[in-house]
Amino acid sequence: MADVAAAELVDQAKAGDRGAFDALVGPVIDPAFRLAFGMLHDREAAEDAVQEAAFRAWRSLGNLRPGTDMRPWFLAIVANQCRSTLRGRWHKVLKLSGLGTPSQGVEDPVVRGADLRRAIRQLKHDQRLALVLHFYLDLSLEEVAAITRAPVGTVKSRIHRAVVRLRPQLEAEEVFG
Amino acid sequence: MNSEEERAARARVREALGVVEPHPGLRSRVIASPPAEGRGGGASRRPWVAGGIAVLLALTVVAGLMLFRRGSPAHSATSGQLVGSLNMTTQLEFRCMLPVQGYLAEARISLPDGAVLVDHVQQQARGTPQYGSVYAGGKWVPVPRAWLSADSKSYAYITNTTGVPGQLQTAALYVHDIALGTDRKLWSGAGFTQLIGWGPGGVYFMFQPAGEGKGAGDRTEVWVADLATRSAAHRVGPNPPQPAPASEADSPIFQFGTRIAGSYAWSLKIGSARPPIPAGGGNVARNPSQVIRMDLNDGSLSTWFTAAEGTSLSIAGTDSQGHPILTVMPTKRLVAPPNSPGQVPPADVIYPPSPRVLMLTGPNQTVEIADGSNSEFRPSSVIGDRHGIWFNSPGSLWLYRQGGLTKVADIPASLFRQPTPPPGATSRNAATPPPNFPPSPPGFPTGVLLALAGPCT
Numbered sequence A: 001m002a003d004v005a006a007a008e009l010v011d012q013a014k015a016g017d018r019g020a021f022d023a024l025v026g027p028v029i030d031p032a033f034r035l036a037f038g039m040l041h042d043r044e045a046a047e048d049a050v051q052e053a054a055f056r057a058w059r060s061l062g063n064l065r066p067g068t069d070m071r072p073w074f075l076a077i078v079a080n081q082c083r084s085t086l087r088g089r090w091h092k093v094l095k096l097s098g099l100g101t102p103s104q105g106v107e108d109p110v111v112r113g114a115d116l117r118r119a120i121r122q123l124k125h126d127q128r129l130a131l132v133l134h135f136y137l138d139l140s141l142e143e144v145a146a147i148t149r150a151p152v153g154t155v156k157s158r159i160h161r162a163v164v165r166l167r168p169q170l171e172a173e174e175v176f177g
Numbered sequence B: 001m002n003s004e005e006e007r008a009a010r011a012r013v014r015e016a017l018g019v020v021e022p023h024p025g026l027r028s029r030v031i032a033s034p035p036a037e038g039r040g041g042g043a044s045r046r047p048w049v050a051g052g053i054a055v056l057l058a059l060t061v062v063a064g065l066m067l068f069r070r071g072s073p074a075h076s077a078t079s080g081q082l083v084g085s086l087n088m089t090t091q092l093e094f095r096c097m098l099p100v101q102g103y104l105a106e107a108r109i110s111l112p113d114g115a116v117l118v119d120h121v122q123q124q125a126r127g128t129p130q131y132g133s134v135y136a137g138g139k140w141v142p143v144p145r146a147w148l149s150a151d152s153k154s155y156a157y158i159t160n161t162t163g164v165p166g167q168l169q170t171a172a173l174y175v176h177d178i179a180l181g182t183d184r185k186l187w188s189g190a191g192f193t194q195l196i197g198w199g200p201g202g203v204y205f206m207f208q209p210a211g212e213g214k215g216a217g218d219r220t221e222v223w224v225a226d227l228a229t230r231s232a233a234h235r236v237g238p239n240p241p242q243p244a245p246a247s248e249a250d251s252p253i254f255q256f257g258t259r260i261a262g263s264y265a266w267s268l269k270i271g272s273a274r275p276p277i278p279a280g281g282g283n284v285a286r287n288p289s290q291v292i293r294m295d296l297n298d299g300s301l302s303t304w305f306t307a308a309e310g311t312s313l314s315i316a317g318t319d320s321q322g323h324p325i326l327t328v329m330p331t332k333r334l335v336a337p338p339n340s341p342g343q344v345p346p347a348d349v350i351y352p353p354s355p356r357v358l359m360l361t362g363p364n365q366t367v368e369i370a371d372g373s374n375s376e377f378r379p380s381s382v383i384g385d386r387h388g389i390w391f392n393s394p395g396s397l398w399l400y401r402q403g404g405l406t407k408v409a410d411i412p413a414s415l416f417r418q419p420t421p422p423p424g425a426t427s428r429n430a431a432t433p434p435p436n437f438p439p440s441p442p443g444f445p446t447g448v449l450l451a452l453a454g455p456c457t
Helices: A002-014 A018-040 A043-059 A070-087 A089-097 A109-121 A125-136 A141-148 A152-176 B003-017 B026-031 B047-071
Strands: B081-085 B096-102 B105-111 B115-121 B134-136 B139-141 B154-161 B170-177 B182-199 B202-209 B221-226 B231-236 B259-261 B264-269 B282-286 B290-295 B301-306 B312-318 B324-329 B334-336 B356-362 B365-370 B382-385 B388-393 B396-401 B404-410
Touching: A002 A018, A018 A043, A018 A070, A018 A125, A018 B026, A043 A070, A043 B026, A070 A125, A070 A141, A109 A125, A109 A152, A109 B003, A125 A141, A125 A152, A125 B003, A141 A152, A152 B003, B154 B182, B170 B202, B182 B221, B182 B231, B182 B259, B182 B264, B259 B312, B264 B312, B290 B312, B301 B356, B312 B382
Parallel strands: none
Antiparallel strands: B081 B115, B096 B105, B105 B115, B134 B139, B154 B170, B170 B182, B182 B202, B202 B221, B221 B231, B259 B264, B264 B290, B282 B334, B290 B301, B312 B324, B324 B356, B356 B365, B382 B388, B388 B396, B396 B404
16 A cells, blocks of 8 residues: 555656655655765765755656665665765865864864764775765664665675774774763 | 674764754755656657756756855855864863854854864955855855844845936845745835844834935834735834934934844934034044834834943843843043044044943843953854853953853964955055054953854754
8 A cells, every 4th residue: 555655656756746756755855965964074065965866866766666665765876976976076176175184192072073084085985885874874784785785794894894994093082082 | 893893983983974964945955856847758758858858857957056056155064174273261061063253264163172163264255245144054144143034044135226316215125045045025115224133023124215315314114024925014113203403313223233032122222422523523422322122013112221421332132031232331432533634533442441241131120241341351242042142352252151251262363364355456454553543552352353153052
């Protein structure tokens, strides 16, 4: 029954019904924004990424199978959009200029956070995505696997490698925290 | 990775990324992205049709984004650029971010550590007046706080046209939707207006009907514009009629400087100057100024405070309960500007004493926040929040809470640099002071005067 209702919503959204599109996508805007912010570390870029992802989602409604869970489906599109944004030349230029020069041993919490954020930015995309989804959005490994279209074992491995790479910053936090 | 290590790592990552909430308008912006005519097409259409539609849709989105950017000059606050830290002089036991504006920089101060994160630096340009900035809903909005709606989703502004030969001066009131970047005209009329702010029932503005002259204040009215009906209603005025032409306004002028808090607007009735006015400039006596409260529900006016003879008065802001915060300058005389070259005002006018600062809690009932004896405390910007009442002062930041005023921090001059004029621009302030210009007295504070741009959240 729920699938039938969802299928109707999809059909209505395809036909240009904004209310139906809102019913489908609206509930996942907040986690989508948090995912984009966790990946891009920039509020405005995150909002743009979510907007662009919504447009892509709307274009892809025809490919949506009945019974598909909207949240992992839409978050996967947001993740792809973030990857595109990060590949963009302008984003790199802007981010490089905004990195700052936090120094080791400074006890300021903002500076320490900047160290860790910078280290997260330097992770490989797959590791960064798995880390943000699991640690920042608090999604289960199974849901992370659904979003990234990877086996649960692979997701675990990516998170483990990410934590290993972040260990110097994480341990520095422990020392000064 | 054991569970304890994972728990710690999770906590550190969350702390580093922070808790962020999307702008309230993001959902509507996102849902409005696809074109209204429907997706159409689909697998059954020919590829060239689908491709053409895709191109059109892409162009629509690009155009929409461009319009959004142009129409909404609000700036998102990112994680900010760390530029340094205040020198904390008080150890605060709470954590919050205090938005401030210093010269052209829009920044947030992380408390209690004092780290300064600059979100945006305004561009210097000719012909683009800047009235201030307010930080709300995670964004910087380039308007004074009073212009922003209570839900931070819109701001009001006014346009005035003048100088067209043979035509009356006209004014119009608009409301700008920050998320959508759209403007709605609420009201227009023949005359001069100034915005007061948002209050019960809509947007309040001062109106001088055409032909009454600008700035004289001899017939000012207060109007309220209703957003739902797009109509404006006359709320009060003209102000009490003047028995005789006065040299200056002797009635409350509800315009810039008026503060709306709850159901009341607070304004000043500036005491008129008493003759004789020295021909060559000099000291001028004034009648005492008064604080006037307007009940926005019925437009009734009442006097809540009368300054002592020989003092001047201003309303610096309100606390979180809506009590006006007054500054009272112990200046016995105000000075008419000198009209001969090289003549400078007296030193006590250039370097006035520190003001008394009072909180108005009832008709002629005040609580003293500062007695005027601390030469370092010279506030001009006030904001009340759940932590207390924040004050600025040249080179320092102050907080009044639990009946006591304390200096929270000193502001190093290096954090907020004074802008230099753009290339080719002539600086109006570059003139060398005349030789007889008095030096600043010992202890007179210098440094950046931060404008407080929102509560500490």
